[in-house]
Amino acid sequence: MDPIFTPEQLAEIKAYHLPLYIRSAVSPAVYLGVLLFILGVLVRPFYRGAESCAGWLTQRLEFLRTAPVLRVVIQAMDRLWGEPGWGAAILFALFVDLFLELVYAPSNTYFGYVLEHRYGMSAYTPLRYALDELKGIAVEGVATSALVLGLYGLARRVKRWWLVLGIPSALLLLVSSALDPYRSRVFFDQKPLEQGPVRERITALMASADIPFQDVLVEKTSVASKRLQAYFAGQGPTRTIVLNDVLLQELAPDELLAAVAHEAGHVHEPKWPGRIASSLALVALLFAIDRLLRHSAARGWFGTTRFADIRTLPLLWLLTFVIFFLSTPLSAAFSREREREADRYALRLTQDPDAFRRMLVKAARVNKMDPEPPRWVVLKGHSHPPIGERLAAVPPPAPGPQTPPAARDVP
Structure with a gap:
C-alpha cells in the first residue's frame, strides 16, 4: 500500500x-x-x-x-x-x-x-x-x-x-x-446540489441506509478554507446533507459516497x-x-x-x-x-x-x-x-x- x-x-x-x-x-x-x-x-x-x-x-x-x-x-x-x-x-x-x-x-x-x-x-x-x-x-x-x-x-x-x-x-x-x-x-452560502448522477447516487445510498432527508446542499467554504468537509445537519424533517464545494472538487463520486456513508453512520x-x-x-x-x-x-x-x-x-x-x-x-x-x-x-x-x-x-x-x-x-x-x-x-x-x-x- x-x-x-x-x-x-x-x-x-x-x-x-x-x-x-x-x-x-x-x-x-x-x-x-x-x-x-x-x-x-x-x-x-x-x-x-x-x-x-x-x-x-x-x-x-x-x-x-x-x-x-x-x-x-x-x-x-x-x-x-x-x-x-x-x-x-x-x-x-x-x-x-x-x-x-x-x-x-x-x-x-x-x-x-x-x-x-x-x-x-x-x-x-x-x-x-x-x-x-x-x-x-x-x-x-x-x-x-x-x-x-x-x-x-x-x-x-x-x-x-x-x-x-x-x-x-x-x-x-x-x-x-x-x-x-x-x-x-451566517458564514457561508449554501445552494442545492444540482441534479445529476452524484445526487441520484446519494439519494439511493440514503434509501439503502433508511435515512430520510430534506435536501443535499453545497456549502461554499472555499472562500475561506481549502479543507474537505461533509456533515449531516438537523433532525427529522430538517435533516440536510451538507457537502462543501472543496469536497466536490477533490473527490471522485465513489469517494464522495464513502464520505457521505461515514456521516450517515452518525445518524x-x-x-x-x-x-x-x-x-x-x-x-x-x-x-x-x-x-x-x-x-x-x-x-x-x-x-x-x-x-x-x-x-x-x-x-x-x-x-x-x-x-x-x-x-x-x-x-x-x-x-x-x-x-x-x-x-x-x-x-x-x-x-x-x-x-x-x-x-x-x-x-x-x-x-x-x-x-x-x-x-x-x-x-x-x-x-x-x-x-x-x-x-x-x-x-x-x-x-x-x-x-x-x-x-x-x-x-
Whole structure:
C-alpha cells in the first residue's frame, strides 16, 4: 500500500502541526491565567465603567422607553431584572468578552489566518477574515447578553431558578439540533446540489441506509478554507446533507459516497442517552452555579453586594472552564469510538473499502492531517482517531485473480 505522504509532505505536515500542539499544551494555563487576572484586577474597574456608561446611555436614550416597539422590549427587560441595572450588567459582561477577544486577537489571527495561509490551508482575504471575526464577536455578544438577562435576571426573582431555567433549557437542548441547518448560513452560502448522477447516487445510498432527508446542499467554504468537509445537519424533517464545494472538487463520486456513508453512520448512533446525559449535566451545572452565586454573595467576593451580582460572571467562566477541561478527554474518547463505528458502518453500507481508503487518503492530504500525532494530543481532546489508525482498520483490497501454475512462465 502506498504511503499517505511523501517524506517532503510529511515534513510539511509536522511543521504545520507543531505550533498547534504547542498551543494545545499551553492554552489551558493561559486561559486560566487570564480569567484569574480579570477576577483579581479588572472586575471592579470594569463594573465601575459599566455603571458609568449605562448611566450616560440612559440619559441619552431615554426616548427609547416611549418608542412604539422598543418600549415593550425594555419593559420586559425591566420586569425580568426586577430592578434598575440590567444595562450595566450587560455592559459589564460585554466588557469582559471584549477584553478576552483583545487578549486572544494576536493568537487567533496567527492560527486562524497567518499559519493557515503559510501552509496553503486558507483562502481568506484579509477583509473576509475580519468580517467573519466580527460576525463571530457579534453572535457571541448577543448570546452573552441573553445569558446575563436570562440567568442573572431569573436568579434574582425565583428561589429555585436553576430548576425553572434548567428544565426548559434541557428540553430545548434535546431538540436544538433541528436548527443546525440554519446556523452555518451566517458564514457561508449554501445552494442545492444540482441534479445529476452524484445526487441520484446519494439519494439511493440514503434509501439503502433508511435515512430520510430534506435536501443535499453545497456549502461554499472555499472562500475561506481549502479543507474537505461533509456533515449531516438537523433532525427529522430538517435533516440536510451538507457537502462543501472543496469536497466536490477533490473527490471522485465513489469517494464522495464513502464520505457521505461515514456521516450517515452518525445518524444511526444511539443519540438519546447522550442527549439525556447532556440535559442532566446542564441542570447540574446550573445548580452548581446557584451554589457558587450564593457563596459569593455571603463572602462579598469581588465587591458583590447581593445574590446573583453580575460581578461574579468571570467566576462562572472559571467554573465552566474547569468542568470542560476535566471532562473533555472523556467526551473525546467517546467521540473517537463513535467515529470508528461510523467508519465501520460506511464500509458495510458501501461495500467498497478501496473507495473508502482513497477518500481517507485524499482527506488526509488535503486537510494536512498528522498520521501519528503525539499520544497526549489525542488523549487531551481529539474527536477523531488519527488518520493512520483509521486507514489501518480498513480491510485490504481483495487480491486479483491468480494465474494457474501451468500457465506461468518457466524460468
